[in-house]
Amino acid sequence: MSRYRLQPTPAQEAALLEHCGHARFVWNLAVEQHQHWKAGGASAPGFAEQCRQLTEARAEFAWLRAGSIIVQQQALKDFAQAMANFFGKTHRRPSWRKRGRGEGFRIVAVKAGDVRRLSRNVGEVKVPKVGWVRFRWSRNMPEGMKSYRITCDRAGRWHVAFAAIPKPIPAPGTGEVVGVDRGVCVSAALSTGELLSVPTYHGTEKVRLLRVLRKLARAQRGSKRRVKVKQAIARLKARESDRRKDRIEKTSTDLARRFDMIAIEDLQIRNMTRSAKGTLAEPGRNVRQKAGLNRAILAAGWGRLAVRLEHKAPGRVQTVNPRYTSQTCNACKHIARESRESQALFLCVACGHQDNADVNAAKNVRDTAAGHAVAARGSSPLGGPVNREPQRDLLLAR
């Protein structure tokens, strides 16, 4: 995603707001439908059925027909994705959208000629039913751009974000499989023994961030000073996030180039985040530790790495059930919670094998994907069947 500041004329702004209104209307209609259907017990209409209903609604209402069908259909598509995220337990249930709050719409099937550069700092994007809208050409345009999203923030500033799916990287053809484990001590560990870290705030940045956060606490609500402090915070955060995204791009490209198959854990970040608050089986236990761990996980941008890997190495990413991968000895396959000496060290209680804990887990992830059943011997920490070779299908998440 590359975001640019959009500079619409007043007339264009009115037209953009109309698109936002249509997208919001369609989205809220979908939300209402799903709430209604939930009470009824039967399953709610899916994307295809909603599109059919949209066609009917457009035939009936002239004001809706006057808007862009792309904007309206994409709002339905966004809603379908939001529901999928909700069922996948990575996001909350989609809710009502209000005027003036996070407004926006998406345009797809964008052609190369729909964006042009006027000068060094000025570009133009063609918006259906609005025309050419200028934006500040503040960074390079991503290659292979297929869609964009236009948003208006609470301060009334317009942005356009172009989305590009990177071209797949050809496999090296070596037959090599790599396991990637989301680390506790490092951001990610590879089964090759490499440890990857994702940059966060530099020392001086951390100090500055803490300072502006204290300023924010003192700044009065609604004051000009508060707005300024908030902007300073946003700038610091944006710089950190740019750096993190950059590292994820480089890492995913590197992995796609070097290995034929990339095995990653299928952990649901959201689930782990929730459990820290104590809504799962063990309410509120180890909240402090977990909160720190969750922050680290989210900071490491694991989800983004997985998505980029799918883009760059389509069909070559294997997600693996993470069960026992951190407690299984990669040398003798013995499972014991006690083998995890510390966060950093794995020391097998059965054979004495010693390794970096995250690297040991990454090797188990690799072996599971390669078809060797992990968790074959030893007692199951969860009291499941003992000494049984688990089905490969059960270990593979999909």
Ligand SMILES: [Zn+2]
């Ligand atoms: Zn062992």
